[in-house]
Amino acid sequence: MDILNILVVGLLLGGIYGLVSIGLNLIFGVIRIVNFAHGELVMLGMYGAYLAYATLGLDPYIAVLLVVPALFVVGIIVHRLVLQPLHAESNMQIFATFGLLIILQNAVLAITRGEGFSVPSKVAGFTFGVGDIRVTVSRLVIFLALTATAIALHLFLKRTLIGKSIRAVTQDRQAARLMGINVERTFTITFGIGSALAGLAGVLLSPIYTLSPGIGGNFILAAFAVVVLGGLGSVAGAYFGGMIVGLVEAFAGFYIDPELKQAIWFLIFLVVLIVRPTGLFGQVGAEEVGFREQN
Amino acid sequence: MSRLLTVENVSSGYGLTPVLRGVSMHVDTGEVVAVVGANGVGKSTLLRTITGLVHPTGGDITFDGVHITGLPAHRIVSHGLAMVPEGGRLFTFMTVMENLELGAFNPTSREDTQQSLHEVMELFPILRERRAQRAGSLSGGERQMCAIARALMSRPRMLMLDEPSLGLSPVMLEKVFDLIRMVVASRDVTVLLIEQNVADALEMANRAYVIEHGVIAKTGPGAEMLHDPDIQRAYMGL
Amino acid sequence: MNSDDLATADPSPNRPAGGILPWRRVALLYAVGLLVTLVPLLLLSRNFFWLNIITYTYLFAGLAVAWNIIAGFGGQFSLGHGVFFAIGAYTTARLFLDWEISPWLGLLPGAIACAVVGPLIFWPTFRLKGSFFAIATLAFNEVALVLANYLESVTGGPRGLQVPFRAAFKNMIFTDPRAYTVLMFVFMAIAVGISIVLMRSRLGYYLLAVREDEDAARAAGISVIQVKLRATALSAALTAIGGGLFAMYIRTIDPLTLFSLPDIGVKFALLSLIGGMGTITGPVLGAFLIIPLESYLRAVFGGSGPGVHLILLGFVMLLAALFMRRGVAGAIDSLRQHWRHRRSA
Numbered sequence: 061m062d063i064l065n066i067l068v069v070g071l072l073l074g075g076i077y078g079l080v081s082i083g084l085n086l087i088f089g090v091i092r093i094v095n096f097a098h099g100e101l102v103m104l105g106m107y108g109a110y111l112a113y114a115t116l117g118l119d120p121y122i123a124v125l126l127v128v129p130a131l132f133v134v135g136i137i138v139h140r141l142v143l144q145p146l147h148a149e150s151n152m153q154i155f156a157t158f159g160l161l162i163i164l165q166n167a168v169l170a171i172t173r174g175e176g177f178s179v180p181s182k183v184a185g186f187t188f189g190v191g192d193i194r195v196t197v198s199r200l201v202i203f204l205a206l207t208a209t210a211i212a213l214h215l216f217l218k219r220t221l222i223g224k225s226i227r228a229v230t231q232d233r234q235a236a237r238l239m240g241i242n243v244e245r246t247f248t249i250t251f252g253i254g255s256a257l258a259g260l261a262g263v264l265l266s267p268i269y270t271l272s273p274g275i276g277g278n279f280i281l282a283a284f285a286v287v288v289l290g291g292l293g294s295v296a297g298a299y300f301g302g303m304i305v306g307l308v309e310a311f312a313g314f315y316i317d318p319e320l321k322q323a324i325w326f327l328i329f330l331v332v333l334i335v336r337p338t339g340l341f342g343q344v345g346a347e348e349v350g351f352r353e354q355n
Numbered sequence: 356m357s358r359l360l361t362v363e364n365v366s367s368g369y370g371l372t373p374v375l376r377g378v379s380m381h382v383d384t385g386e387v388v389a390v391v392g393a394n395g396v397g398k399s400t401l402l403r404t405i406t407g408l409v410h411p412t413g414g415d416i417t418f419d420g421v422h423i424t425g426l427p428a429h430r431i432v433s434h435g436l437a438m439v440p441e442g443g444r445l446f447t448f449m450t451v452m453e454n455l456e457l458g459a460f461n462p463t464s465r466e467d468t469q470q471s472l473h474e475v476m477e478l479f480p481i482l483r484e485r486r487a488q489r490a491g492s493l494s495g496g497e498r499q500m501c502a503i504a505r506a507l508m509s510r511p512r513m514l515m516l517d518e519p520s521l522g523l524s525p526v527m528l529e530k531v532f533d534l535i536r537m538v539v540a541s542r543d544v545t546v547l548l549i550e551q552n553v554a555d556a557l558e559m560a561n562r563a564y565v566i567e568h569g570v571i572a573k574t575g576p577g578a579e580m581l582h583d584p585d586i587q588r589a590y591m592g593l
Numbered sequence: 594m595n596s597d598d599l600a601t602a603d604p605s606p607n608r609p610a611g612g613i614l615p616w617r618r619v620a621l622l623y624a625v626g627l628l629v630t631l632v633p634l635l636l637l638s639r640n641f642f643w644l645n646i647i648t649y650t651y652l653f654a655g656l657a658v659a660w661n662i663i664a665g666f667g668g669q670f671s672l673g674h675g676v677f678f679a680i681g682a683y684t685t686a687r688l689f690l691d692w693e694i695s696p697w698l699g700l701l702p703g704a705i706a707c708a709v710v711g712p713l714i715f716w717p718t719f720r721l722k723g724s725f726f727a728i729a730t731l732a733f734n735e736v737a738l739v740l741a742n743y744l745e746s747v748t749g750g751p752r753g754l755q756v757p758f759r760a761a762f763k764n765m766i767f768t769d770p771r772a773y774t775v776l777m778f779v780f781m782a783i784a785v786g787i788s789i790v791l792m793r794s795r796l797g798y799y800l801l802a803v804r805e806d807e808d809a810a811r812a813a814g815i816s817v818i819q820v821k822l823r824a825t826a827l828s829a830a831l832t833a834i835g836g837g838l839f840a841m842y843i844r845t846i847d848p849l850t851l852f853s854l855p856d857i858g859v860k861f862a863l864l865s866l867i868g869g870m871g872t873i874t875g876p877v878l879g880a881f882l883i884i885p886l887e888s889y890l891r892a893v894f895g896g897s898g899p900g901v902h903l904i905l906l907g908f909v910m911l912l913a914a915l916f917m918r919r920g921v922a923g924a925i926d927s928l929r930q931h932w933r934h935r936r937s938a
Contacts, residue, residue, distance in 0.1 A: 094724035145915060150723035151670050152914040155866055158859055159910030166900030166907060174899050221460070228446050228457050234408055235444040237428040238437070240461025240509065273900070281735055284728050323739040326732050333729055334717045 062314075068193050070310030071303060075203030076265065078302025080279045081286035082209060082295070083257030089293020090230045090250045093143055094150060096157040098283060099276025100164040101255050105131055105262020106271050107168060110177045120181050120266050121201070127263045128256045135255025139248045147247075161276070168273040177271040184267035198267045205264055209257065210299045217295065226250055230293050285329035291339025300340065356383045359513055359545055360405070360436075365414030367397075367404040374400040376569040377414070382513065387539055387546045389560035389577065391553045391590065397569045398549035399441060402517050406438045407431040419512060433463045437511035441518045443502030447491030451482055451501055454490050458508030467510060475504045478541065479534075496527035500534060507538065514538070516548040520555065528552070532559055553590040557581040565590075619789060626874065627782055630654075630881070634778065638771055645770070648842065650884040651777035652835060653864060655784035657876030659831035660861035662788060665870035666797065667824045668804035669719065673730030675858035676714075676737045677707040677829040679851040681836025683747070686754045686846060689764070696765035700837040704830040711829030712822040719821055734858050741848040753847025756840065765841045773842050780838055781877070784831055788873055791827065800824050804871075832861075855903070867913050869922025878921050883909070 084098045105127055112123035142160060146152045184198035217223035228236040229246045237243055261279075269275060282305060290301025305325050313321040332339065360382040368374040374397045382388045392398050403409045405416055407428035416424045423431050445454050455475060459468040476483040479500050485493065493501060499519060506514055519535065520528045532555055539546055550556035557563055560577035565586065573580070580586055614622075630651075637643040656678070663669050684703030688694040718729040741748045748754070760768045767773060791797045799820045802810040811817050840846050851857060868879025886909070890902035917924070 094728065142911065142915070149918065150727075151866075151870075152918055154670065154672070154724065154727050155863070155914035156911050158854075159907045159912075159914060162855060162907030162910065163904050164907075166903040169900035170898045170904065221456070221465075224449070224453055224457060225460060227449060231446045231448055232444055234428075235440060235446065236457075237408065238406065238432060238440060238444075239457045239505075240429050240432040241457075242427075242429045281732065284732075288725075288728075317743070319743050320739065323736045323743075326736045326739075330718075330729060330732050330736075333721065333725065333732075337721070337725070 064191075065193050066310045066314050067307070068195065070307035072195070072199040072203055072306070073310055074303035074306025075199065075206045076261075076268075076302075077279075077282050077286050077305050078299050079202055079206040079209065079261040079264065080258065081283040081290075081302055082206070082213065082298040083254035083261070084283045085287045085290065085293065085295070085298040086213070086257070087251055087254035088287055090226055091143075091247045092292075093147070094153050094157060095143070096154060096280065097138075097160040097164060097276075098254075098258055099278070099280030100161050101131060101134070101258035101276075102262040102265070102279055103168065103271075103273065103276035104134065104164065105259035106179070106266045106269070106275065107172075107177075107262075108259065109263040109266040110179050110271055113179050119183070120179050120263050121183065124260060124263050128259050131259025131262075132252045132256035134259075135252040136248055138255070139251035143251065144244065144248065165273045165276065172273065174273075179266040179271070181267040196268075198264075202261075202264050202268075205260070206299065206302070209260065210295050213257075214295045222249075281326070285325055287339075288329055288337070289332050289339055291341040294339070294341035297339055297341035356385060358382075359384045359419060360547065361415075361417040362401075362405065363415045363417075365401075365404060365411045365416060367400055367409055367411040367414075369400075369409070373412070374569050375404065375411075378566070378569070378571055379414075380564050380571060380574070382545055382547050384512075384545050385543075386561045387535075387548070387559055387577075389556040389563040390547070390549045390566060391551070391556050391563060392549075392566035392572075393590070394551060396566045398551075398566055399517055401566070402438060402515050402547075402549055406436065406515065429461070432509050432511070433461045435463075435510075435512035436515070437506040437509045437513070438515040439499075439502045439506045439517065439519065441521060443498045445490040445493075445498055445502055445505070447489065449490060450487055451490055451493070452486040454501060454505050455482070455486075455508050458505035459510075461509055464509045468508070471508045471510060475507055478507075478538070479504050495523055496530055499523065499527075499531050503531075503534060503538065507542070507544070511544060513545040513547060516546065518550060519548060520550060520552045528555065535559065553586070554581070557586075619793070623786065623789060626785075626877075630781070630877065631778065634771075634774055638774075641770060644774055646885050646888045648770070648774045648777050649888075650880050651774065651781045652838060652842070653860065653884055654877045654880035655777070655781040656832060656835040657861050657864035657868070657880055658781070658784040658788050658873075659828050659835060661865045661870060661872075661876045662791065662831070663715075663821070663824045663828040664862065665865055665872070665875070666792065666800050666804065667821060667828075669715070669821065669825075670723070670727045670862070671715075671730045672727050672854070672858050672862065673714075673733040674828070674832050674861055675734045675852050675854070677711060677832040678836035678839070678857055679737060679741065679846075679848075680707050680710065681833030682840035682846045682851055683741075683754070683836075684833070685837030686756055686840040687747070689756060689841075690754065695763045696837060696841050697763065700834050703833040703837050707829035707833040708826040711825045715825045716818070716822060719818065731854075731858075734852055734854065738848050738852040741852065748848065751848060753845060753850075754840075756844040758844065765838075766844070776838065777842075780835060784835075785873065785877065787827070787831065791824075792873065796820065796823060855906075863910060863913075865920070867909075867917065867920055869920030869924075869926070872920070872922040872926070875920050875922035882921065 080102055087093065087095060108127035108130060109120040109123045112118040112126055142156050143153065146156055186197040187194050217227055225241045226246055228239065228241060229243050233243050286298060286301040286305050289304060290297025308325045308328060309321045312324040316324065358381055362378060362380045364377045364379050366373060366375055366377055378401060390398050390401060400409060404411050407426050410425060415422065418434055418436055421434055423434060455472060456468060459465055459471050464471065481497060482501060482504055490501060519531050523531060535546060536559065538544060548556060557577045557580050563575065563577050563580045564571050565573040633647050637647060660674050664671050681703035684706060685696050685699040688699040688702065689696055714733055718726055721729055742751050758766060760766045799815045802815060803817050803820050807817050864879035864883055865876040867883055868877065869875030887906055890905050894902040
């Protein structure tokens with residue numbers, strides 16, 4: 061029974077990690093840029109949910125409709141202003157996005173004066189039991205949302221013309237240009253979508269965690285681990301990678317030591333990065349990000 | 356016959372390295388024009404400059420009466436100018452069908468996608484057979500065929516080919532050149548091709564240019580250049 | 594004096610193999626540069642507030658120079674140097690606390706450990722380029738943080754280690770705060786000196802070649818991996834020494850401080866960036882610009898609300914990345930080259 065419990069905990073945790081990472085995965089895979097401030101986009105989603113609750117009394121699951129488009133716009137602005145000018149310089153991207161991270165974290169800190177918020181939801185807190193296992197609605201919603209999002213994203217990339225153009229850009233930018241695809245605009249839109257997905261994660265996570273400006277930091281490294289493990293640009297990779305990370309953390313936390321669980325999936329991340337940079341499902345891998353200079 | 360493409364005194368290069376130094380040439384409707392020369396003299400750069408992948412540092416390019424100098428590549432294809440890059444550069448992780456669909460992506464040709472698909476698969480039946488296959492799994496000749504088909508999907512007035520014979524066996528090479536001839540015959544499309552394979556290119560071309568060290572060294576009708584002893588000595592090992 | 598000068602070697606017998614400037618000139622510039630950096634100390638030695646800032650400035654200048662060896666000159670952008678910093682800090686502190694080993698000696702084991710550990714952990718990740726190398730080194734920092742919190746018997750866990758105030762020269766604990774300032778100044782001077790010697794040596798020449806084009810360097814017969822590992826060892830060892838000095842200055846170290854990215858790991862990179870990566874003087878310049886600025890911001894804005902001064906620092910980073918890619922030293926360089934052109938034209 062214990063194992064089943066851990067399994068469920070791990071899968072639900074994997075849902076969280078997957079949802080946070082799915083946007084990053086898309087961005088990484090298509091645009092091949094590092095955004096260290098991705099965790100802060102999730103954080104903004106969380107605070108956005110709080111704002112919707114505090115000003116409009118909205119339940120977070122409704123606030124999704126406001127916050128997600130807002131984060132889409134934020135993403136577009138960030139890409140245009142900060143990342144597009146630095147498209148060829150990965151070192152500067154690290155600095156710029158780190159600077160953004162510091163700005164966002166501390167801006168929220170300054171505005172909220174360090175007060176911790178929580179976002180109540182009528183539905184989220186319910187738990188129900190399946191046999192001996194207890195499941196919280198909020199975590200289940202995240203798991204379902206991740207699954208739905210992954211399927212939707214997959215279909216979008218596979219079936220729609222815009223989705224196909226995004227895949228084309230991922231594979232060969234010059235050839236994409238020759239098709240008439242505006243590569244720069246594709247990047248911006250992709251970044252917007254990735255940010256919107258981060259916002260979605262943030263909103264859905266807001267009933268679970270107490271909000272704090274630094275909470276993005278909890279997720280960003282996990283998100284990198286998931287992305288590398290699953291494989292750049294692969295939706296399935298983000299999905300299953302998230303599951304694996306969640307399961308590893310749950311099992312390691314139980315069998316080895318809860319304090320070491322972060323270190324353990326980090327070590328896994330490092331091992332994957334070194335041994336199989338393509339990840340489990342990726343088409344192009346970490347090594348390509350630096351090696352293959354595309355323009 | 357009217358002037359379709361005019362390249363006037365164009366200089367171009369990568370970073371600080373100049374490759375083309377004042378190249379002037381033109382293509383008229385219905386022609387097949389070849390630009391030949393040794394490796395690295397600037398043939399590819401010429402095509403890539405015309406198609407907007409490289410920005411010229413000087414000169415002017417006019418296509419179908421429109422100044423396209425300095426336009427970004429993704430805009431140029433809407434004007435009716437399509438290029439088959441070196442090696443085809445198919446999207447290898449996507450299917451043949453998806454590659455073809457993307458060929459028609461640009462706004463001018465997008466609504467005719469279905470019609471274009473039909474025409475193109477009529478021209479190259481094997482692509483209909485392979486349409487659900489990943490482009491990366493095609494053979495060399497099939498890939499080149501798919502790349503040409505993809506370029507035709509944008510319903511271009513002019514088709515540019517960058518070294519279509521590259522990496523192909525002599526048999527495949529013949530097939531590809533036959534394909535190009537067929538395309539010219541059945542579609543109202545003008546062709547500009549660059550080639551290291553001088554003999555085959557000159558055989559196909561109405562007119563040809565020889566590039567050496569970034570400038571045009573010689574020009575004339577294809578047949579004449581084919582039998583020019585200087586060219587034969589320099590490029591055809593005769 | 595910068596890497597551009599060093600890169601164009603003159604084969605004539607009067608010049609040294611490594612660069613355009615003869616040794617005597619270099620030594621002179623070095624001495625003058627050091628004297629210039631001494632000026633703040635001499636002017637402000639009575640003011641304890643500024644003295645503290647100057648001390649940190651010297652320390653972080655040395656640390657930035659150390660980072661720059663592998664990152665600026667070697668092209669490997671590391672966000673994991675906090676690990677070496679921490680190893681140095683913990684080792685020096687622990688040896689002093691448990692075995693009363695004088696930190697003057699105690700600095701060495703940490704440095705040697707990092708000279709081994711650094712290449713060991715960087716070696717498998719060198720095949721990663723650009724951002725992914727940075728992320729991997731970031732991962733090292735995070736793993737080390739978790740381990741530091743966990744291994745309480747070694748590191749004192751989350752509470753960390755405290756070094757009691759037992760003033761004595763052999764303890765590297767001084768009653769006169771100016772002594773610490775001088776200590777950090779010496780550290781900076783040594784770091785810069787090592788940097789100069791390195792970049793004028795064959796290893797330095799190879800390092801630059803590897804940074805410019807690994808494949809070309811390999812084709813020319815340079816063992817790319819050996820060059821990178823050696824540079825890493827040097828960089829890590831120097832950083833560890835800085836960490837040890839930090840431990841003896843602040844005398845209370847804990848994982849949150851040592852592994853903090855904005856304060857330590859990314860700070861080294863930021864100072865080099867602002868001053869000019871891949872130059873000798875750049876990191877020093879960056880330190881002299883940023884550390885006082887940051888302290889000033891904290892003093893002025895710290896009161897108006899939590900995090901306000903950090904917002905400004907974040908903007909500095911962002912704007913520097915967007916507009917000052919070659920750093921101040923790079924900008925000065927461009928001006929000098931511009932002058933040279935004007936003169937010869």
